[in-house]
Amino acid sequence: MHASIGARQLEPVGWIFAALNLIFLVSAMGLGIFLVVESVPILRLEGVDFWLGDDWWVGESFGALPMICGSLMVTGLATLLVLPVALSGALFTSEYLSPPFRRRVKGIMELLAGVPGIIYGLLGVSFLTVGVKDALNLLDGNTLFTAGLLLAIMILPMILTLSEDALHSVSSEFREAAESLGLTKLQTALRVVLPQSVPGIVGAVLLGIGRAMGETIAVMLVVGSLDRVPGFNLFASGQTIPSKLGREAAEALGSGLHWNALMALGFTLFLVVAILTFSGHLFIKRNSQ
Amino acid sequence: MIQFKNFVAAFGGRKVIRALTFNLPANSITAIIGASGSGKTTLLRALCRMNDRVKNFRVEGNVLIDGMDIYRPDTDVYALRRNVGLVFQKPCVFPKSIFDNAVFGVKEKMHRKEYPDLVEKVLREVFLWEEVKDRLGEKATTLSQGQQQRLTLARTLAVGPQVLLMDEPTSSLDPKSTAAIEKLVQSLKSRHTILWVTHQHDQAHSIADKVLIIENGQIAPFETPVARPEQSSSFTRVLQNVQEYPE
Amino acid sequence: MIQFKNFVAAFGGRKVIRALTFNLPANSITAIIGASGSGKTTLLRALCRMNDRVKNFRVEGNVLIDGMDIYRPDTDVYALRRNVGLVFQKPCVFPKSIFDNAVFGVKEKMHRKEYPDLVEKVLREVFLWEEVKDRLGEKATTLSQGQQQRLTLARTLAVGPQVLLMDEPTSSLDPKSTAAIEKLVQSLKSRHTILWVTHQHDQAHSIADKVLIIENGQIAPFETPVARPEQSSSFTRVLQNVQEYPE
């Protein structure tokens, strides 16, 4: 009864916080509602075929499957590439490095998290595509793989620094307790520190994945932008939802079926992310039990 | 057998332990008493190198356990700590189930099937089994302070160290549990070397083979035959020294 | 004046305190003893509504302080907690300087210039001043456990509560400091209503006007005239009840 903290217990400051929270809620919901409303016409016209269709040709048909596949593959690849690397880095920085070195590495990461997406895009065009092409002996370097790799590099500093924060914020009491039982540093890190920082790490990873999912310019410049269901071939060009939006949205602005279709793409991304975060949440829940 | 040779422990410039030279025989119980802030905890932590993490902590002199200097650079600290179990003054249980806490330090070598038996054994030893046997899966953080204190003791016992360092292990226990723990420790004497920090002088004298008093970072040893403190005139003297209540 | 009327406190399904009906007169010291895990801490925490944040905690019945039910929804919990000071069993100092810790709970109303005097006053009261006066700017977390315990007591005193709840405040203190704190508490009696949890029965009986024993979530009160326990036959009976050492 008393334990539930209801609105009646809010003091003035609490109301301010609630109002600020409302701003956030309204902007996020507003964006979502806008997307839903704008995508109604195309969804009404195409129904599920919008998501299952593999042909996107303005004026004829709008099938989002190539973009959905592309987005999932690129993001999945980026996550796969970045996770082990970022987590090892975070673990090493938090558990093994001495404070001055830790500060230095963190500093570099924080600086690099600040490299703008457009710069990654330019670097990707200038170096990564050629590098991938030569290294893998491909016909061309503008592939889903390149995009995934670029995204992995891009989100690495952010994931690393945030997961490191999560690891580091575990009270050292626990580390001491574990080490006094004779656990090695690594065992302590894996059995005590890591489990306790799982929520923080999942948060960091979700933030990174989200960033990767939504990245427009950098992906657009290296992914090849070909609307084609890529199958399971990562080494071919493809298209992601944001890059599709980046290429066409400004042209189609405002109204018309093309615009609706693009907004439906945005809405689709919303859904995908919702599913992802929901599973992430479940993961935390299961893990905390 | 633990030997201190001219041992000094300091935080930065402040020497907490100064020039300690001293032997603790194997299979004995030694009690340490001393004012709050006199360096008892520091001494215990130094014995299993828990202060390695503390930045400005440094030691001088030697500490030998079974003839091996534990501060030699090539010491395997993990093996050392498995051999020298420390029960903290401020119990710190992991935010896991009671069961998991009890077996936390057990080496992977042991088979998981043996865990339940081990848990029951150690929890019984620390007199906690009856209280928690129905809620082994609950989080250990929901236990009361005294229960947590016994759980951390059980956790250490499960590792099976040779040397047991206990930092006021009965400070938050009721007399019944305290007596049980005291009895347990006395029964452990045959297998372990035990160092016991306490503030209760009668407790120290009733269980220990030897009582040390830390003062100004140095030790004034009192060999106490297993005798009730009331019967020992030397102890009365000690008490008078220490218990100089401010009136 | 604190009144419990049919007070029940439970975590989920497990009732820790059951149907407690009881009065504590103002300006008195009441000691609470009881086995580890019997609900003493829960009782104290319930008195200043510290368990509001605990998810599955619930209470039934009433607790009145000066006639006001503290569990009424419109209670100002912050004012309540300033009025009812709780000294934790497990001291938790903030990772700030010793000085900052001592004045942490002081309302902003007080002028900063008065802080040094206040700090000296409360630290002297808890018998810590001499030990830390040269290092007030150092982190409080570097203090020993006993020092931290006294610091948290000082921190609470600085707020100036009317009711003082002390959860084993001397558990990690040496006899000297313990005696000092006991004396302090006795001198505070004239201004405060004090609830003191302890495991040491002689301590309980020597300082308290009244000793309560918690058992199975219920209270068996023993009115104890200010008398040495050794001289009280009723107390001996109690002791025998409780200290039934397992042999």
Place this chain on the structure above:
Amino acid sequence: MAEKMVRVLIGCITFLIVALLFSILGVMLLKGLPAMHAGFLFEESRDFGRAGGVYYQSIGTLILMGVAVLWSLPVALGSVLFQTEYLDTGKLKTFLTQLTYILNATPTILFGLVGYLLFGVYLDTGVSWVTGSLILAVMILPTLQVSIREAVEALPEKYREAGMALGLSRPTQIWRIILPQSFYGIVTGVFLGLARAAGETAAIMFTATTFSGIQFPQSFSDPVPTLQTHILVLAQEASNPESIAQAWGAGLVLLGLVFLLTLTAWAFRARVVMESEL
């Protein structure tokens, strides 16, 4: 010994990460330095990037990023504190958390387009830096929120309890315990948010920026030139090497600005964290 091997392995990985990221900086330097003539930082851009510098673009970028963080930080802090300190764990809290992540993954161009339709078309506020900073603020909100929430939630419960027991009101607890103790994380969030804002081109191109014609905004309804759009336009349509070099130079300046802000915040953080002695 497995322990050692793992340690060496993850140490190497960390080293490689640092090296990789350093090489990115190196490349930026190599590419951008040719544009760095004496006046690059303090001159106006001329002749479609063939001459001059990026002075006003830098100022515009700073204005947009700074103001966006100013809008966003209170909202992020307030909503996180509301969620962690005032709301019980429950459906609403879960929902709000998830919303944060969804918002975070929204492609920035959507913010730009929706912002264009909302501000430009429906509200008809025109192209202005205020609009742009608002859109950026919403865009970096999730980044700030997640980092702040993590910092706040990582705070051990015992500190809150100790504060409660002293009778500190909730605002006082927030002000004296939670904010100081999570200050480090909050600053991290601000870095990441700033970075995000700095990287965004698509979101502000239709609502806040101008390529040329305005130097310094005279009013709230003026657009600003920014480095981001400058780079984008030059990189897309400049056919002569001077202009392309200027695009890289502008990239280097952008990077420099982000770094400068980060370093400032760092110094600030170092001081405050020392004070709160985290």
Place this chain on the structure above:
Amino acid sequence: DTGPRIQIVGSTTVLPVVSRSAQKFMESSSSRILVNAGGSGVGIHSVAGGRADIGMASRGISPDENKRFEKSYLIVHSVGLDAVACVVSSEIFQAGVRRLTARQIAGIYLGEIRNWKEVGGPNRKIVVVDKERHRGTRHVFMQYIFGNASQRTPGTLLVTGSNNEEQAKIAQSDSAIGMLSFNWMNDDVKAVSILDQGKEILPTWEAVRQGSYPIVRKLNFITAGQPKGEIKAFIDFVKGPEGQKIVAESGYIPIGNPKSKRLN
């Protein structure tokens, strides 16, 4: 600078011309010209919505837009021309592919021809680079090759947007084909001539100047209704000699009397 303010928004292709012209124009005028990128679509949309005075577009107004913005009386003013060439990677050019028939190009884009050796080049797969569908470049190119501005091209491997992007992709590849404005050709990206019904169309400035080059598109200004005042003055300025000089300097082809201009 209290004079009137002119807002110009739209295609990045036209932007270099406008940016330079505005700079020049403002030297002798009190008006302030704000130029911003955004793409042809945004340009047209903004003009129709009254949020900009001039829209820049590298294409015409689509029928759909015409219908939507009927009430705005959109008027198109051409200010220059852009010539689009079929380009190949320099490696291919060096290997001997100097000319392609329109049919061969069509075959490549349709995916029927997949290897350079089928058109007299080295034995290497073709990297077919297409442009975003709405790009003016693609419109005129496809119109010429297929007779259909929005021809589907199943042979495509990459899609690019801006000139620089396409240039970079073709330059990085050693077997690419694409379409590109003249001004972006360099050592790595070479234009081939197109054989059409026995006639060889050389991709030279000379041919464009003489008006014989067929693949050209218009760079347009869009206004809502007839422009007046300073807006008209600016459009006239760009169409006038000084503006046309800038058009030429920006790598496009002036309109009007082509013979009076010297191209690069």
